[in-house]
Amino acid sequence: MSASTPQPNQSLRPADRRVSARIGAIAESATLAVDAKAKALKAAGRPVIGFGAGEPDFPTPDYIVEAAVDACRDPKNHRYTPAGGLPELKDAIAAKTLRDSGYRVDASQVLVTNGGKQAIYEAFAAILDPGDEVIVPAPYWTTYPESIQLAGGVPVEVVADETTGYKVSVEQLEAARTENTKVVLFVSPSNPTGAVYTEAEAEAIGRWALEHGLWVLTDEIYEHLVYGDATFTSLPALLPELADKCIVVNGVAKTYAMTGWRVGWVIGPKDVIKAATNLQSHATSNVSNVAQRAAIAAVAGDLSAVHEMRTAFDRRRRTIVRMLNEIDGVVCPEPEGAFYAYPSVKGLLGKEIRGQRPQTSAELASLILDEVEVAAVPGEAFGTPGYLRFSYALGDEDLVEGISRIQKLLGEARD
Incomplete structure (x- = not known):
């Protein structure tokens, strides 16, 4: 683009x-x-x-729906709550992140959003200035380049095809890097291709980003949907030294069949999360309290x-x-x-x-x-x-x- x-x-x-x-x-x-x-x-x-x-x-599983029904009856959920998310949900997301990916974060590093799309836009908006380039592996989900451009950034496509299982190489990423590159987008498992990077492939990309001081935005929404011998790899858990320039977006939509509930989140460095929270405080304020209470039941529950x-x-x-x-x-x-x-x-x-x-x-x-x-x-x-x-x-x-x-x-x- x-x-x-x-x-x-x-x-x-x-x-x-x-x-x-x-x-x-x-x-x-x-x-x-x-x-x-x-x-x-x-x-x-x-x-x-x-x-x-x-x-x-x-x-959506019954126990999650019941949590929402109970929340509707509780007057405390009829009022404004903190723009960045219910403290109980932020705590639960931090605990779930450690449980599922081995990545230890504090609740202050979590922002609860109205679904994954808002999480992606606010993450890019928090770190991009006009002209900053984001390397976007293609095929890509339709929302990524639009969010980048709305945030003032420039998406730079790196194309993979069926001959590589739709996975880009470090060599391709390096060829696309310029002095204006700020972020590389990493998505595994992928929408639209279903591609899953091996741990070695993910580590190679993470180390390349570290070497060049780049930010990484990683979308982990499909973390639990892997098949056969494939395994999910969380980059900041694999490479803790990347965490200071790594932003994770996720949500309850795919894992718990909750697409219509509109609860996602951003995990990242505290200064970035604070900036994104400030943006959300003016854009939408808090996510629906009923949906947040349902999300607490989802992420705190088991994965059956x-x-x-x-x-x-x-x-x-x-x-x-x-x-x-x-x-x-x-x-x-x-x-x-x-x-x-x-x-x-x-x-x-x-x-x-x-x-x-x-x-x-x-x-x-x-x-x-x-x-x-x-x-x-x-x-x-x-x-x-x-x-x-x-x-x-x-x-x-x-x-x-x-x-x-x-x-x-x-x-x-x-x-």
């Missing part, structure tokens, strides 16, 4: 500009747009199967619910990879984490399918939705055209039915 993106309506007087250039440049979330379209078609009675949304299809979900996701993972790889022109590496498959569909582009010749993965995704009513997100949304992202966080029957429809459609492809 370029720092010199043309700004809309620059020739107009300020009073005549209806939308600011900064906000006008933001792209709609492609994943939410696809999910919204699929849900609208389904509401209209169409048999649409959606692989777009990144949310578990399981209900996520173990059950992970078993189901693992089964679906193996099914979807097998079925996608049965399609001529599709190459799908086996994801090791999260709940996404990210196949290359470059072998299908330009081929005739029901009278059309899609030239891009966006056109192919549109064709699939129109012809067989299955929704997937095109790779353009993640910085890498030529791919599709399928979330396998949906029921087994829908998964098989959806991919079967795609198999039949794409099986008609002709040169």
Whole structure:
């Protein structure tokens, strides 16, 4: 991405500009747009199967819901609370972080946010000045570059593909580093690819960041969703010397099937957390107290619910990879984490399918939705055209039915 993106309506007087250039440049979330379209078609009675949304299809565990019900009845939760989060929740997050990743932090290093997206934006806003560069491995989640640019930074993409399991190397990162580089983004397990870095690979990237005095922002939202021999690695736990320039973002959404509850958090050096908390005090103030009380029950409880979900996701993972790889022109590496498959569909582009010749993965995704009513997100949304992202966080029957429809459609492809 370029720092010199043309700004809309620059020739107009300020009073005549209806939308600011900064906000006008933001792209709609492609994943939410696809999910919204699929849900609208389904509401209209169409048999649409959606692989777009990144949310578990399981209900939030009962004990978490009951904690929220109790919280609703307690008048103390009807009032303002500290902007940075309930002290009890910050304590619980610190304890959970030590339990799950071996990273010891104090509650004063925790900021509770309205979901992971606010955590990411406020983290970047707290440390970036205009022109600071952030190295962003691609394929990337759609929100990362937008948050960086809103914070005044410049996202610099480093692209990995299926030949490396969608993992970037230190050599690639070094080639992208300039005197303006301030942060490297590290995401493992990854959305949209499901890639998981080994401990050795993670350590190499962490040591490279240390060597050059760079900040690391690491998104650990999928920490508990790893499969087979893959293991989750928390960089600041692995390399304690990195902690002074490391920011961790996380939340309850994926682990506890709580996407709609909107509770995330930022962990980092105290001065950064203080700055981000000041920002939040003006932007949103405290996160909903009821959601925070539910989050306390979630992070302080055991992980039996996520173990059950992970078993189901693992089964679906193996099914979807097998079925996608049965399609001529599709190459799908086996994801090791999260709940996404990210196949290359470059072998299908330009081929005739029901009278059309899609030239891009966006056109192919549109064709699939129109012809067989299955929704997937095109790779353009993640910085890498030529791919599709399928979330396998949906029921087994829908998964098989959806991919079967795609198999039949794409099986008609002709040169």
